[in-house]
Amino acid sequence: MNKTLNQPLGGNEMPRFGGIASMLRLPVVDNDAGLADLDAAFIGIPLDIGTSLRSGTRFGPRQIRAESVMIRPYNMATGAAPFESLNVADLGDVPINTFNLAEAVRIIEAHYDRILAHPIIPLTLGGDHTLTLPILRSIYKKHGPVGLVHIDAHADVNDEMFGEKVAHGTTFRRAAEEGLLDCQRVVQIGLRAQGYSADDFNWSRRQGFRVVQAEECWHKSLAPLMEEVRQQVDGGPVYLSFDIDGIDPAWAPGTGTPEIGGLTTIQAMEIVRGCQGLNLVGCDLVEVSPPYDTTGNTSLLGANLLYEMLCVLPGVTIHK
Numbered sequence: 001m002n003k004t005l006n007q008p009l010g011g012n013e014m015p016r017f018g019g020i021a022s023m024l025r026l027p028v029v030d031n032d033a034g035l036a037d038l039d040a041a042f043i044g045i046p047l048d049i050g051t052s053l054r055s056g057t058r059f060g061p062r063q064i065r066a067e068s069v070m071i072r073p074y075n076m077a078t079g080a081a082p083f084e085s086l087n088v089a090d091l092g093d094v095p096i097n098t099f100n101l102a103e104a105v106r107i108i109e110a111h112y113d114r115i116l117a118h119p120i121i122p123l124t125l126g127g128d129h130t131l132t133l134p135i136l137r138s139i140y141k142k143h144g145p146v147g148l149v150h151i152d153a154h155a156d157v158n159d160e161m162f163g164e165k166v167a168h169g170t171t172f173r174r175a176a177e178e179g180l181l182d183c184q185r186v187v188q189i190g191l192r193a194q195g196y197s198a199d200d201f202n203w204s205r206r207q208g209f210r211v212v213q214a215e216e217c218w219h220k221s222l223a224p225l226m227e228e229v230r231q232q233v234d235g236g237p238v239y240l241s242f243d244i245d246g247i248d249p250a251w252a253p254g255t256g257t258p259e260i261g262g263l264t265t266i267q268a269m270e271i272v273r274g275c276q277g278l279n280l281v282g283c284d285l286v287e288v289s290p291p292y293d294t295t296g297n298t299s300l301l302g303a304n305l306l307y308e309m310l311c312v313l314p315g316v317t318i319h320k
Helices: 032-037 057-070 101-115 129-143 171-177 199-207 223-233 265-273 297-311
Strands: 040-045 088-093 121-126 146-151 181-191 210-213 237-243 279-286
Touching: 032 101, 040 057, 040 101, 057 121, 057 279, 057 297, 101 129, 121 129, 121 297, 129 146, 129 171, 129 237, 129 279, 146 171, 146 223, 146 265, 171 181, 171 199, 181 199, 181 223, 199 210, 210 223, 223 265, 237 265, 237 297, 265 297, 279 297
Parallel strands: 040 088, 040 121, 121 279, 146 181, 146 237, 181 210, 237 279
Antiparallel strands: none
């Protein structure tokens, strides 16, 4: 029997400035009984106690949802019609401990364990980049080591920050050390700016990661790069982690650690659309900090990139 698929609330049913600000104006599911019918879900993690400079990402999920109200169901560029084949909902926010990062990380992992007990692909609204580590821990229990497409201004492979082993700048070192990643199928795109030594990026290379520094992306389409990325990371489950500071602050100023010389919004869409055909088992969009986003443009970009991620998930209907 065919199941009824959730649909975003249309702009002619309720004005886009009205109603509940759920992600893409989708129904909100807040009980375990509703999880069994879902194929994908948006989940917010209002975390910013893992940040190292500017805080405010705790407000990211709420503002991304608010800026998602203009997004319509059909992707005019790619022909993707995700709501024709996937049942999608907004699962609300993870109830983190806002005073204890270690406890927040534990809560996130347990929350995703519950969600991933069902055949759901999670799309996460961040929140700082610490949150990707507990998500990867949970995904590992279901899928084993995953390939990774990671867009960021920073490699996030610090050994520690102020003596702490878990923070937003240590995520992918911990993930590699814990065996959560298939290191030969990891690509980091957009890394740039200054460091303390060459090892800030070379540690990644020694693990087998491909590092694509921002300068390699300047003044060009990234479609050819993504053909190479697909070849490298294909062959197993893949996780997509997109730090909004991978984008130049001219387009995405609302973030905690901005770096000049970054990617454009067009390149961002090329990267996400270039993931079509991969076995994506989860995605996140992190580090949106609304207090530094006076126009709402950073949150608007985040909302649209999450929609683009939804459009490249396995099983999405594509109209040619």
